[in-house]
Amino acid sequence: MTSTLYLHDNWRFSAVGETDWHRAIVPGCIHTDLKANGLIPDPFYGTHEGSLQWIDKQDWQYETVFDVPQDMLNKSQIEIVFEGLDTYADVSLNDTPILAANNMFRTWRIEIKRLLRAEGNRLHIRFRSPIQEDLPKLERLGYGLPATNDQSERGGLGGKKLSVFSRKAPYHYGWDWGPRLVTSGIWRPIKLEAWTQARISDVYIHQSSVTVEKAQLEAHIEIHSEVEGPAILRLHGAGRTIESTITLAKGVQTHRIEIEISHPDLWWPRGYGQPSLYTFRAEVAIGGTAIANRTVRTGLRDIQLVQTDDEAGTSFYFQVNGVPVFAKGANHIPNDSFITEVDEERYRHEIVTAAASNMNMLRVWGGGVYECDVFYDLCDEYGILVWQDFMFACSMYPGDAAFLQSVEEEAKDNIRRLRNHPSIALWCGNNEIDTAWAQYDEHGGWGWKQQYTPEQRAQIWSAYESIFHRILPDVLAQLAPRAAYWPSSPMQALTGDRSQHAKNDSTRGDIHYWGVWHAVEPFSNYNVNLGRFMSEYGFQSFPELRTVQSYAEEKDMELESDVMRWHQRSGDGNRLIKEYMDIYLPTPKDFPAFLTMSQILQAEAIKTAIEAHRRKKPYCMGSLYWQINDCWPVASWSSMDYYGRWKALQYYAKRSFRDIAVSVEEDDERIFVHIISDGRDNLEATLHVQLFQFDGQLVREQTAQPHVEANHVLTALTLKKSDWTHGCSLPEIVLIATLEHEGNALDQKFHYFAPVNKLRLRKATITVRPMDADETTFLVETDVLAKSVMLTASAEGVFSDNYFDLLPGLPKTVHFLQREQGQTAFHLAQPGAMTVSSMCDWTEVDA
Ligand code: BMA
Numbered sequence: 082m083t084s085t086l087y088l089h090d091n092w093r094f095s096a097v098g099e100t101d102w103h104r105a106i107v108p109g110c111i112h113t114d115l116k117a118n119g120l121i122p123d124p125f126y127g128t129h130e131g132s133l134q135w136i137d138k139q140d141w142q143y144e145t146v147f148d149v150p151q152d153m154l155n156k157s158q159i160e161i162v163f164e165g166l167d168t169y170a171d172v173s174l175n176d177t178p179i180l181a182a183n184n185m186f187r188t189w190r191i192e193i194k195r196l197l198r199a200e201g202n203r204l205h206i207r208f209r210s211p212i213q214e215d216l217p218k219l220e221r222l223g224y225g226l227p228a229t230n231d232q233s234e235r236g237g238l239g240g241k242k243l244s245v246f247s248r249k250a251p252y253h254y255g256w257d258w259g260p261r262l263v264t265s266g267i268w269r270p271i272k273l274e275a276w277t278q279a280r281i282s283d284v285y286i287h288q289s290s291v292t293v294e295k296a297q298l299e300a301h302i303e304i305h306s307e308v309e310g311p312a313i314l315r316l317h318g319a320g321r322t323i324e325s326t327i328t329l330a331k332g333v334q335t336h337r338i339e340i341e342i343s344h345p346d347l348w349w350p351r352g353y354g355q356p357s358l359y360t361f362r363a364e365v366a367i368g369g370t371a372i373a374n375r376t377v378r379t380g381l382r383d384i385q386l387v388q389t390d391d392e393a394g395t396s397f398y399f400q401v402n403g404v405p406v407f408a409k410g411a412n413h414i415p416n417d418s419f420i421t422e423v424d425e426e427r428y429r430h431e432i433v434t435a436a437a438s439n440m441n442m443l444r445v446w447g448g449g450v451y452e453c454d455v456f457y458d459l460c461d462e463y464g465i466l467v468w469q470d471f472m473f474a475c476s477m478y479p480g481d482a483a484f485l486q487s488v489e490e491e492a493k494d495n496i497r498r499l500r501n502h503p504s505i506a507l508w509c510g511n512n513e514i515d516t517a518w519a520q521y522d523e524h525g526g527w528g529w530k531q532q533y534t535p536e537q538r539a540q541i542w543s544a545y546e547s548i549f550h551r552i553l554p555d556v557l558a559q560l561a562p563r564a565a566y567w568p569s570s571p572m573q574a575l576t577g578d579r580s581q582h583a584k585n586d587s588t589r590g591d592i593h594y595w596g597v598w599h600a601v602e603p604f605s606n607y608n609v610n611l612g613r614f615m616s617e618y619g620f621q622s623f624p625e626l627r628t629v630q631s632y633a634e635e636k637d638m639e640l641e642s643d644v645m646r647w648h649q650r651s652g653d654g655n656r657l658i659k660e661y662m663d664i665y666l667p668t669p670k671d672f673p674a675f676l677t678m679s680q681i682l683q684a685e686a687i688k689t690a691i692e693a694h695r696r697k698k699p700y701c702m703g704s705l706y707w708q709i710n711d712c713w714p715v716a717s718w719s720s721m722d723y724y725g726r727w728k729a730l731q732y733y734a735k736r737s738f739r740d741i742a743v744s745v746e747e748d749d750e751r752i753f754v755h756i757i758s759d760g761r762d763n764l765e766a767t768l769h770v771q772l773f774q775f776d777g778q779l780v781r782e783q784t785a786q787p788h789v790e791a792n793h794v795l796t797a798l799t800l801k802k803s804d805w806t807h808g809c810s811l812p813e814i815v816l817i818a819t820l821e822h823e824g825n826a827l828d829q830k831f832h833y834f835a836p837v838n839k840l841r842l843r844k845a846t847i848t849v850r851p852m853d854a855d856e857t858t859f860l861v862e863t864d865v866l867a868k869s870v871m872l873t874a875s876a877e878g879v880f881s882d883n884y885f886d887l888l889p890g891l892p893k894t895v896h897f898l899q900r901e902q903g904q905t906a907f908h909l910a911q912p913g914a915m916t917v918s919s920m921c922d923w924t925e926v927d928a
Contacts, residue, residue, distance in 0.1 A: 082276070082372065082373065082374065083274050083275065083276040083280050083372070083373065083757045084152065084153050084274070084275050084276075084488060085272050085273065085274050085275075086147075086149065086153060086272060086273040086275075087270060087271070087272045088107075088145060088147055088161075088271045088272060089145065089270070089271070089631050090145065090147070091098075091145045092104070092105040092106070092107045092143055092144070092145045092267075092895075093105055093142070093143070093144060093145070093147060094111070094114055094141060094142060094143045094144075095142055096139055096141060097139070097140035097141060098140075098206060099144050103120070104116040104117075104118065105143055105265045106421075107143070107145075107265075107267055107271065107346065108165075108267050108270060108271075108421045108589070109266055109268075109421045110167065110262055110264040110266030110268060110419055110421060111141050111264060111265045111269065111684070112124055112133070112135060112136060112262055112418075112421050113266075113421065113422065114266070115136065115622075117192060121133055121136075121554075121808045124260070124262055124418070125146060125260070125446040125631075125632055125714055125723075126417075126631075126632050126649045126794060127632060127634075127637070127644050127647070128261060128429070128465070128643060128644060128684070129236075129342070130260045130261065130647070131169060132445050133262070133645075134235065134237055134261070134599065135235065135815065136238050136263075137156055137210060137211060137212050137263035137264075137265070137516070137525070138210055138212050138237075139210055140207060140208060140209050140210050140213070140409075140511060140877045141207075141208045141266075142205065142206065142207045142600055142735045143205070143208070143210070143263050143266070143267060143631070144203060144204060144205040144206070144915065145203075145204050146201055146204075148199060148201070148202070148274065148895065149197055149198075149199055149200075149202065149371075149862050151199065152274065152276045153900045154197065155903060156194075156275035156276055156277045157194070157274065157276075157278075157307060158192060158194060158276050158277065158280070159192070159193055159194040159274070159275040159305060160190050160191060160192050160193065160273070160274050161174070161179070161190070161193050161196060161204075161271070161272070161273055162189070162190045162270075162271070162272050162273075162274055163182065163188065163189040163267075163269070163271050164182070164188050164269035164270045164271070165185060165186070165188070165269030166182040166185065166189070166206070166208075166266075166267060166268070166269075166271075166832075167185045167208075167249060167264055167265055167266050167267075167268045167291065168182070168183065168184065168185040168211055168247055168248065168249040168265070168919060169182070169183055169206075169208065169209040169210075169211060169247075170182040170183075170206050170207065170208050170209075170212045171206070172204070172205070172206050172207075173204075173205050174196045174197075174202065174203070174204055174205075174787060175196050175197075175198070175202055175203055175730070176203070176205075177585035179191050179193060179196070179596065180192060183248070183250075183487060184248035184266065184448070184487045184490065184491050185248060185249045185268070185450075186248055186251060186451055186472060186485075186491040186494065186495060186500070187248075187490055187491050187494050188494045189346055190376050193273075195534055196273075198254070198297055198418045199593030199714060202232040204271075204802040206267065206647040208266065210265070211243070211249060211263055211265065212238070212248050212263065214238070214247070214344055215243040215246040215247055216241065216243065217244065217245040217388065218243075219241055219243060221926070222479060223599050224537055224566060224776060225240065225241065225242055226242065226245045226476060226477045226478065226479065226535065226541065227242075227288075227476060227477050227517070227527075227529040227532075228242035228245050228254075228475065228476040228477075229475045229476070229517070229527070230241070230251070230254070230257055230448070230474075230475055231244040231245075231251075231254045231476070232254060232255030232257060232261040232650075233254070235255060235261045235719055236254070236255075236261050236263065237664075241568055241880055242254075242476075244476065245476045245478050245479065246479060246484075246501060246687070248450075248488065248491055249263075250420075250446075250449055250450045250472065251430075251448040251449070251474050251475075251476065252414065252415060252417065252418075252448045252449055252712065253418070253475075254275070254723075254758065255650070255900065256414075256448060256650065256841045257650045257651040257652075258414070258650055258708070258711065258712070258715060258717035259414070259418060259650060259712050259713065259715070260418055260650075260713055260786075261416055262361040262418045262419070264418075266421075267817055268420060269453075269534060270420055274289030276308065276373065277307075277372070277374045278306065278307060278308050278367065278373070279304055279305065279307070279308065279312070279329060279365050279372055279373045279736060279758070280304070280305045280306075281303065281304040281305075281363050281364075281365060281373045281374060281375035281840075281864075282303045282304065282305045282333065282371050282375075283301070283302075283303040283375075283497060283899045284300060284301070284302050284361065284363045284375050284376075284377045284501075285300070285303075285405045285497070285501065285560075286293075286298055286299075286300055286301075286359075286361055286377060286501055286755070287301055287378045287383060287562070287563075288379075288382075288383070288563065289563075290303055290383070291345065291347070291381050291382055291402070292383065293347065293402070293403075293404075294343065294344060295341060295342065295343050295344075295345070295449065296340075296341070296342040296345040296381045297340075297341055298336050298338070298339070298340040298342070298381070299338070299339050299340070300316050300337065300338045300339075300361060300363065301335050301336075301337055302314060302316070302335065302336050302338065302363045302375075302381060303333060303334070303335045304329065304333070304334055304335075304336065304339070304365060304373070304715070305332070305333050306329040306330065306331060306332065306333075306334070307331060307371035308329060308330070308331070308367070308368075309317065309329050309330050309331050310328065310329060310605075311326060311327070311328055311329075312326075312327055312328070312329050312366065312372075312424060312601070313325070313326060313327075313365070313366040313367075314326075314336055314338065314363070314364070314365055314497065315363070315364045315365075315426075316326040316338045316340065316360035316361060316362070316363050316364075316515075317347075317361065317362045317363075317364070317589050317726060318340070318359055318360060318362065319342045319359055319361075321338065323338050323339075323340060323667055323678070324409075325338060327383075328518050329365075329672065330863065332707055337425075337886075339725055340382070343775075344441050345381045346378075346381070346667040347381055347382055347402050348380025348381055348382040348461070348503040349382070349401065349402065349463075349464060350401055350406055350441040350442070350464045350465070350466050351436050351439075351440070351441045351463060351465060351858070352439070352441055352740045352759055353401065353402075353404060353406065353761060354440075355462075355762070356380060356462060356463065356464035356503070356504075356766045356880045357380060357381075358378055358379065358461060358462070359378070359379055359380065359381060359702060360376060360377070360378050360382045361372060361374070361376070361377055361378075361379070362604075363375050363376075366559025366789075373640075376878075377500070378458075378461070378501065378502055378503050379767075380503030380504075381459055381503070381546045381612050382401055382402055382503050383400075383401070383402050383403070383421055383761075384399060384400070384401050384466075384506050384565070385400045385565065386399060386506070386507055386565035386567070387398070387405070388436070388506060388574075388744070389397070389401050390591070390868045391530035391831045392865045393700055394587075394588025394613065395588070395589035395590075396589075396612035396699075396702070397589060397590055397591060397612075397614040397702065397703070398613070398614065398699070398702030399442075399506050399507070399702075399703075401466075401506075402692070404761065404792070405699065405702065406441065406466070406702075406759075406761050407441065407695065407698050407699075407702050407703065407792075407825050408441060408442040408466065408468075408614070408702065408703035408704065408705065409439060409440050409441050409691075409695075409703075409704055409705075409738045410442035410443050410444070410446070410466075410704075410705050410706075410709075411435070411442035411705055411706050411707070411708060411709035411734070412444045412446045412616075412617060412705055412707045413431070413443045413444060413445050413446060413449075413452075413708070414446055414448070414449050414595055414708055414710060414711070414712055415449040415708055415712050416428070416431065416711075416712060417712050417713070417723075418712045418713050420453075421451075422478060425455050426454050426605065426906070427658040427725065429454050429459055429906045430455070430725045430900060431505065431709065431710055431725070431907045432456070432459040432460060432463050432465060433463065433464075433906035433907060434721055434725070434727070434731065434879075434906075435463070435465050435709065436464070436465060436626065436905070437735065437879075437907070438720075438731060438735040438738060439734075439735055439739050439740060440465065440470060440734075440740035441464065441465060442465065442466040442467070442703070442876070443446050443460065443465055443466075443467060443468070443705075443709065444467075444469075444470065444570075444579075444616060444705050445466035445467060445469050445470060446470055446474065446512055446708075447470070447471060447472050447473050447474040447481060447509070447511050447512035448472070448474035448475065448512060448572075449472065449695075450472065451469075451472060451495045451498075453500070454498070456474065456704055457502040457504060457505070458502075458853075460502070460504035460782040461502055461503055461504045464504075465504060465506045466504055466505075466876060467505045468506060468507050468616070468683065468705070469499070469505050469507065469508050469509065469783060470508075470509045470510075470511065470512055470570065470694075471492065471495075471508065471509070471510055471511060472491075472546070472550075473510065473511035473512065473513060473514065474512035474513065475485075475512060475513050475514065475517060476514070476658045477514065477529065477541050477703075478544055478545070478548060479543065479544060480540065480543055480545075480547055480548075484544075485544075485547055485548065485552060488548055488552055488553075488804070489556060489891070490554055491551050492552065492556040493556055493559070493560065496508075496556060496560045496561055497793040499561060499618040500560060505564070506565070507564075507565045507566075507567055508553070508557050508561075508564055508565065508567070508568075509567045509568075509569070510549035510554075510564050510566070510567065510568040510569050511568075511569050511570075512549070512569075512570055513547055513570065513593065514545065514548075514549070514562070514569055514580050514828060515568065515569035515571070515572045515581065515582060515583070516569070516571055516572070516583050516593070517542075518542070518545065518603075519582050520532055520542050520545075520579050520581075521577070521579045522579050522582055523583070525645075526582075529557075530542075534692075541585045542822070546581075546817065546847030548569060549568045549569060550575070552566070552904050553566070554566045557716065560899060561752065561905075563626050566893060567591075569880075570591055570593070570616050570617075571583035571587075571590060571591045571592050571593045571616060571617070572590050572591065573590035573591055574589055574590050577609055584608070585612075585773070586612070587609045587613070588610070588612065588613065588614065589612075589613060590614070590852075591612070591613065591614040591615070591616040591703070591786070592610075592611070592612040592613075592614070592615055592616065592617075593615075593616060593618065593707075594607075594610045594611070594612075594615060594617070594618045594690075595617070595618065595619070595688060596618060597620065597690070598620050598657065598686075598718075599619070599623070601657065601661075603664075604665070604685065604686050604689045604690075604691070607686075607689045607690035607693045607694075608689070608693045608746075611693060611697055611701050612693055612701065613700065613702060613703075614701065614702055614703035615672050615690070615694050615701065615703060615705065616703065616705050616707065617706075617707045618687075618690050618707060619687070619707030619708060619718035620661075620682070620683045620686040620687055620718060620719050620842040620880075621651065621654050621657070621658055621679075621683060621716055621717055621719075621727075622658070622679040622680045622682065622683035622684075622716070622718075622728055622730065623658075623675070623676040623679045623680070623716045624676070624711075624714055624715070624722035624726065625676060625677070625726055625727065626673045626676055626718070626725070627724075627726070628714050628722045628723065628724055628726060628921075629645075629668075629676060629714070631714050631724075632644065632648055632714050633645065633648070634801055638672045638673075639671075639672060640655050640659070641655075641862060646716065648715045648716060649715065649716040650715065650717075654716055655716065658679050658682065658716070661682055661686075662675075662682050662729060664681065664838075665682060665685065665836060666678055666681065666682055666837050666838050666839055666878070667837070667838045667842075667920070667924040667925070668924060668925060669670075669923050670738075670923060670924055670925050674922075674923035674924070677729075677871065677923055678920075679716075680728045680729035680730065681729050681884065681920070683718075683728070683729070683839070683870050683920065684728070684729040684730040684732070684733035684884065685722075685732075685733075686847055687706050687733065687734065687737075688734075688737050689734045690704070690706065691704050691706070691734065691737040691738065692746075693744075694736055695742065695744065695757045695794070695906075696744055696746070696749075696755050696757065696794055697794075697795075698757065698794050706720070706730075706734070707720075708720075708722060709843060710723075712724040715819065716809065720734055724877075725877075726877075727879050727883070727898065729869070729871075729883070730745050732882060732883045732884050732885070733884065734882075735882075736828075736830075736882075738842070739828050740758070740759045740760055741756070741757070741758050741759070741760055741766075741822075741828060742756070742757045742790065742821075742828050743755070743757075743768070743817050743818045743820045743827075743828045743829070743830045744756075744757060745816065745830050745832035747802060747832070747834075749802075749923055750801065750802055750803070751799050751800065751801060751802055752766065752798075752799070752800040752801075752802050752805060752816065752832070753798070753799055753801070753832075754770055754796070754799075754818050755794060755795065755796050755797065756768070756787060756789050756794070756795045756797045756820060757794050758789050758790065758791060758792060758793055758794070759792060760789075760791050760792065761791050761792065763788065763790050763791050764788075764789040764791075764822050765786065765789075765822075766786070766787055766789050766820055766821060766822045766827065767784065767785075767786055767797065767820070767821045767822070768784065768785045768786075768787055768797050768818065768819070768820050768821075769783075769784050769785050769817075769818070769819045770782065770784075770785075770798060770800070770816065770817070770818050770819075770822070771816070771817050771819075772805055772806070772809070772814055772815070772816050773814065773815055773816075773817060773841065773866075774809070774813055774814055775798055775814070775815065775841070775842070775866035775886055775888075776865055776866075776867055776889065777865070777866075777888055777890045777891075780809060780814065781805055783796055783798070783800070785798055785860065791817035805824075806834060810839050811834040811835050812835040812839050812841045813840075813841045814833075814834060815831050815832065815833055815866060815888065816831070816833075816834075817829065817830070817831055817832075817888070817891075818832065819831050824902045831886045831888075834893050837868065837920075840868065842866065842868055842920060842921050843849065843865050843866075843921065844865075844921045844922070845864060845867035845919055845921060846863065846864045846865075846866050846868070846916075847861060847862070847867055847870060847887065847917045847919060848861070848863075848893070849861050849872070849915060849917050850862075852894060854913045855909075855911070855912055856897070856911050857896050857909045857910055858894060858896055858897075858909075859872075859894070859896070859897075859898055859911075859915075860892050860893070860894055861887060861892060861893045861894075861895060861917070862887070862889075863888070863889055863919075864892075865885045866887070866888050866890055867886065867887045867919035867920075867921075868886055868887070868919055868920040868921070869884050869885075869886065869917045869920045870883075870884070870886070870887050870917065870918075871884055871892075871917070871918050871919065872895065872915060872916070873915065873916045874897055874898055874913055874914070874915055875912070875914040875915075876897070876910065876911065876912050876913040876914035877899065877900050878898050878900050878907065878912065879897075879898050879899055880893050880895045880896070880897055880898070880912075881895050881896045881897075881898065883895070887919075890913075897909070897910060897911065897912040898910065
């Protein structure tokens, strides 16, 4: 059997050329180690990042000394495994060089038995500065490559954008929501693995066909053997053991075992069924003794990306086990600039948040990292589908042989590591490069190609085609034959002509719609600019005051202060938030109120988009907003801040993504009440529509008994606006649509007849009363319509609902859920000190 020894102890580090050594934490990185030793200040505080740009210009060395137990030394093969080195790393063991690593995303395995001794082994890693390493590559190429988000100026490199030359997380070099902190270090585990005779190096459960009746699987079991001759190969799983006699050869070989499971427990995305999982264990035995084994987990499902022509264009949706799934979710970026700071609890908090927000998909965006195993394990467990980008974003890349080879190896390593995860629905080549370069549209794109000579252009595009149209799809087809590949997000189709590139009115492929925000278009444009699959759209906000206080002092609490501008990386971000706020919301009375109102603004924007996309199902089959999380405390498009604190948007998304949802819209004459079902069963529901004055007086009501068909959108009621609002003052009424099934409320939406800043809101007196002896559940009531009721708690956690509107006579019950370590990320708990307020409290409106 393989025995394993993690080499995470006794590490120290120093700057190359210096003699001072300091304690290091492995896995970790140079920035976190410098900080832990008090050698640099907190990189996220104030403007500290600016003074830390020297770190990436310097070479760093790490070393440890370790012993090896005798039983391990006795094995005939001893390998050292580096699951991730960031990035240019020269490794030596007992003064013999064993590895020169050059790609952060690769795994390295080296046989080292001959170099090992029982005691005092010295493992030394020298990390060459990624900046010094890559500058000559730029010189050699002779021209720069576009890399829109690379903040080279901040790094003291002028216009020299080096991110494209390294296979290293692109966001380390800065992004429009992230700092420039170019790390070096041992970012994933290092271990010794020792074995004799044979080792099972990989088990891939290939799903040849999966239906409700039958799953036909083929286990591909890769064995590394140093012996030859007969052996028994067994596969345990799904309540049986399949055994076959094999003949081992020396070296690496793959054996296949077929498995048939009738009526399998299928893996379903959240909302469609249980995300059932199966565990398979492969075992090799010689002469009656098991010598190697390996366990993997997977879920059985059939996933297809369906692109078929229809009268409107070409579909773009995921079909899981034969059911078309409307993808609801968000884009994910790395949870930290220093990825090793993200422990399992933080990953769990994110995935539990996604599931609790009624999402079923996250997109692992291409400017970050191929995520850690635990991220995908959690997605498997919570039924969250993954749209997986390869790590390329908003840049053009070199096409020399060494670079292409490195990309190919990186793709192999990561596909092999991740291909058993049932949650992965799609592999996508890159983020926004097809659209930015726009090869076939001379005047299209982001103005990149126009800077180059015809020869340079040809060279750059040829590198693009090698990576995204050849290497990545080929490797994927070899290693995960039934997985879907999409060359770039967004794109229309791989046509090789102008119609390849995405547009806001594309009737095929996916769309990133940024007209609202970057082009200051009105929120209502979300209703018209939508396509078959909305893989990005977004709107910024500020984090809450507590979070701002983690990086700013009282004197910085002003939009134009250096610190507030430092923690805003989208050029015009702060101005855009203000501009939109002037259009849609009343004026906040002070800075803390401004922070809160920015969250309401963002939430209102994204709610408009989500509901517009869902109402257009099945034409539109996906809505992933930009972005669920942050990598440091900052103003950004996130719905949850760096500390995992839910912004207003997270609560709005939870409501707008409900599996069975009500959505109200109006035109000049009519009010439409739609019911959107992502459910798998038909429902006989009850729909109440009631019109109230802000003082709680009922003006008019109507009830309907709609038949809600599974997985459909229905316009359940169309009301004549003039009849319904007759005799009312429009800024003082609200229409409330409530959908019920067998006495349970499925959804409730408030709809107003004037923009929020024109509503005649009055100062509300809101009471919050505990409903249980434990004081975890509360009844919230008001005396007059209260807009965006905000509850705060001194404990870290979330409320079951928040930032909701409240009408007299319609009290609301909420409970508090605390974050916790362990199996569930949320549990019912006391919120500690609470406050309650609503929009009138944050604006200049007086009682
Ligand atoms: C997109 C993303 C990111 C970016 C975001 C906000 O298009 O792909 O590159 O951070 O917009 O500008």
